[in-house]
Structures are given as C-alpha cells and as structure tokens.
Amino acid sequence: MKKQILFIVLFVIIFSGLMAFIGSKQTVQLSSPRSTLTVVLDAGHGGIDVGAVGRSGTLESDLNLVYCKKLKKIMEEYGMNVIMTREDENGLYSEYKNGFKMEDMRKRREIVQNANPDVVISIHMNKFAVSSSRGAQVFYDDENGSGKELAEVMQKVFIENLPYARKEAKSADLYMLKCVSSPSILIECGYLSNAEEEKLLTEEDYINKLCYLIVASVLSVIQK
Numbered sequence: 508m509k510k511q512i513l514f515i516v517l518f519v520i521i522f523s524g525l526m527a528f529i530g531s532k533q534t535v536q537l538s539s540p541r542s543t544l545t546v547v548l549d550a551g552h553g554g555i556d557v558g559a560v561g562r563s564g565t566l567e568s569d570l571n572l573v574y575c576k577k578l579k580k581i582m583e584e585y586g587m588n589v590i591m592t593r594e595d596e597n598g599l600y601s602e603y604k605n606g607f608k609m610e611d612m613r614k615r616r617e618i619v620q621n622a623n624p625d626v627v628i629s630i631h632m633n634k635f636a637v638s639s640s641r642g643a644q645v646f647y648d649d650e651n652g653s654g655k656e657l658a659e660v661m662q663k664v665f666i667e668n669l670p671y672a673r674k675e676a677k678s679a680d681l682y683m684l685k686c687v688s689s690p691s692i693l694i695e696c697g698y699l700s701n702a703e704e705e706k707l708l709t710e711e712d713y714i715n716k717l718c719y720l721i722v723a724s725v726l727s728v729i730q731k
C-alpha cells in the first residue's frame with residue numbers, strides 16, 4: 508500500500524513536471540500545502556577546478572551549475588527554500604594556491620551548516636577510463652541513514668525513468684556528505700567520458716527530466 512501511494516505521488520509530480528516542459532503552459536504546483544523545505548544545492552568544482560572534461564569538451568563544473576540552476580528553479584516552484592554553494596563559474600577559494608581545494612570545500616561546508624538544511628544535494632558528472640560506462644548514480648554516506656533512504660529511492664526512480672542508470676545507489680566516503688546530519692546525497696548525473704551520454708547530459712529535455720526526477724524523489728522521501 509505504501510509503495511502504491513509512493514508510486515501515485517511520484518506519478519503525479521513527475522507527470523505535472525513533464526507536462527510543464529513538453530510545451531504546456533500550466534504552472535507546476537503541488538496540490539497539498541507543505542512546510543517549507545530548505546535545500547542546499549552544491550554545484551561541484553568551479554574556477555580552475557573544472558572537474559571532468561567531456562570527450563567533446565564539456566566542462567563538468569559548468570554543467571553542474573546548469574543542473575543546480577534548473578533544480579533551484581523547479582524547487583522554488585514547489586515552494587522550497589533553496590541555497591546554492593556557488594551561483595557562478597568561480598570556485599569558493601580566495602586565490603589559486605596550495606590547499607585551494609580544501610579552502611573551497613570548507614567554505615561549502617560552512618554554507619551548508621549555516622543553512623540548517625533539510626536536504627543537501629551535491630551535483631557532479633562522472634568519468635571513467637572505460638568509455639562505455641554510463642548512467643546516473645546516487646551516493647550516500649553510510650552513517651547518514653536518511654541520506655541512504657533518499658539515495659535508494661532516487662536511484663530506483665532513475666532506473667525506472669531514464670534510458671540508462673547505474674544498478675544501485677552506492678555508499679561513499681565524501682566530504683560533502685558529512686557536513687550536517689540531515690539527509691545528504693551526491694548525484695553523479697552521468698558520464699562525460701561516454702560521448703553519447705555527454706551529448707544527452709547537455710540537452711534541455713534531458714536536463715529537465717533528470718531534475719524533475721530528483722525533485723520528485725526528494726518530495727516523496729523528505730517530510731517535514
């Protein structure tokens with residue numbers, strides 16, 4: 508029964524989202540009011556640290572920001588309060604010198620902690636030496652139970668709704684998943700090292716779809 512309800516909720520949210528971006532002018536809104544959820548969106552990398560570079564030159568740091576801006580837009584339509592760790596192409600360090608990456612990560616943690624968020628979502632793009640590897644994957648910290656639950660639901664939603672997704676959510680020892688005790692996940696949206704997926708990841712329709720699936724998963728798991 509719980510599963511059926513979850514399915515219906517997801518369907519309604521995803522369908523109304525899909526309708527909004529396939530041309531309908533209707534506004535995306537949830538039918539029932541809910542308390543404001545505060546979400547921190549963390550666009551990975553920035554500045555000199557561009558992250559992964561796609562086979563045709565797509566920079567992970569740029570694409571992470573594109574996804575975060577789209578997520579922010581959708582989340583605000585659903586009445587969520589969104590805080591971003593960065594809103595432009597720059598990193599969060601004062602200058603490029605030894606230890607700049609640690610300074611960047613500490614600033615991100617500071618932003619997360621000051622936001623007192625209900626959810627933390629870090630956005631990244633993956634790469635791998637084997638170019639056939641592809642698919643979105645959600646990561647969680649083993650000591651963050653609610654993050655694990657969110658990651659597993661989201662991974663399932665990806666598997667059911669995307670042409671390619673990794674088979675399961677995975678635990679990982681990552682700095683951004685340890686900033687607060689609230690559910691924290693890191694999403695590797697896909698592989699820039701796979702030429703076909705690199706192209707897909709930059710397409711407006713795919714960006715919209717993936718972002719709606721992320722928001723739908725968050726709303727189905729995080730209650731306030």
Ligand SMILES: [Zn+2]
Pocket residue numbers: 551552558559567631632
């Ligand atoms: Zn990354």
